[in-house]
Amino acid sequence: MNWLFLILGGLFEVGFTFCLGKAKESVGQSVYAWYGGFVLCLFLSMFLLIKATQQLPLGTAYAVWTGIGAVGTVLIGIVIFKEPATFWRLFFIFTLVSSIIGLKAVSPH
Template identity: 70%
Template sequence: MNWILLIVAGLFEVAFAACLGKAKETTGTEATFWYVGFLLALSISMLLLIKATQQLPIGTAYAVWTGIGAVGTVLLGIFLFKEPATFWRMFFISTLILSIVGLKVVSN
């Protein structure tokens, strides 16, 4: 169950990064809504991370959480914000994914 909470926390990290990206593209009231979404997603992500780390090792949990956020944010940038999907970006994202899986495998 704690691993599921951690994965969901990582997905909310992606959500708060997406809100920041969208807020940067807008102005006025619309930007305010994106910033509110950022704060909401950030709060949920942190609360779930705190809950997950009550049972999981902090080093592993934090690395997995940031890894999910990093991979998700890069993929979001490629698909939503039209950032380039170069060979080297995809190569290093792949190594990050392998590292996240590896941490899960070697953790109790």
């Protein structure tokens, strides 16, 4: 269950970075809705990280959480915000995902 909390927390981290990107593009009152989404996702992400670290090793949990956030944010940037998908960006995303899987594999929980 703790790994599920951690994965969901990482996805909410992607959510708050997505909301920041959309707020940057928005004008008028919609900016406040995106910032509201940012605050909500930030709260949920931190809450789920705290729940996960009650049973998982802190170093592993934090690395996996930030890795999910980093990979997800880069992919959202490429797909939604039309950032470049160069070979080297994709290569290093692959190495990051491999590291996250490795941390999960060697974690005692």
